[in-house]
Amino acid sequence: MAADAQGSRLPDFVAWPSFPFTGELRLKPFDEPVGVEPPRRGEDPAECPSCGSTDADYLWTDDRWRVKGLPKPSGLPMVLILETRSHLDLGDLSTMHAAELGVLTVRLERAIRSLDGVGRVHVARWGDSSAHLQVWFLARPYGRLNLRGPFMTMWDDILPPVDEKKWREDLEFLAAYLNDS
Ligand SMILES: [Zn+2]
Incomplete structure (x- = not known):
């Protein structure tokens, strides 16, 4: 168990290869x-941004779901x-919605x-920021072993943006895949 400069115990995950930061770490004081x-x-x-969005803002839609x-x-x-x-929100889903969520x-x-x-x-749903259900799908690049695990969302903001041309082609592929299957 490592400790910061104030002697507070740091969690073991700061030593994991997937943890994005190095150097001297300090724990923040907890808010009340x-x-x-x-x-x-x-x-x-x-005032919900999701409800205020049109289908044109999405990659794929059907009668009950939208993917962007x-x-x-x-x-x-x-x-x-x-x-x-x-x-x-997640807990509001009908049995039909819940079954479709599994399939989707x-x-x-x-x-x-x-x-x-x-x-x-x-696949992640945090639910603390948006009142409208959002399920996140986050792809890890193949071979990038130090992106494995729960810090990958941080790496998403740390790594330089991926090539835009390939990203757009991949979005088109995904739209076609979802329309076909
Ligand atoms: Zn909404």
């Missing part, structure tokens, strides 16, 4: 817990976001994993 948490983005459906990419290339080869068409999750993982240069696809 709040009694009432602030609203998330789009808690009021009238990021507005521009990032450090990972592909990041997609799956959303419900209507203003729902597998389909999106398979589609992204079939891209050249993708080693693994991670």
Whole structure:
């Protein structure tokens, strides 16, 4: 167990090869817990960015779901976001929605994993920022072993953006894949 300069214990993961930072690390002091948490983005459906987006903003849509990419290339080869068409969070899903989420999750993982240069696809839903359900699909570049695991979202912001031409071609491939399957 390492310690920072103040003697606070640092978690073992700071020594993992996948941890993006090195040098002298210090723990932040914890904020006091709040009694009432602030609203998330789009808690009021009238102000929800997802509900306010048109299908033209998405890569693929059907009657109940929409899939979009990021507005521009990032450090990972592909990041997609799956959303419900209507203003729902994970716990609000009907049995039908929940079943479709399972099918779509597998389909999106398979589609992204079939891209050249993708080693693994991670699936995440945090739910702390957006009130509208967003399930993230994050592709790890093949062979980049130090991107394995939970710090990959940090590496997405650290690595230089991937080649835009290939990224656009991959988005077109994914749109076609989703329309065909
Ligand atoms: Zn919404």
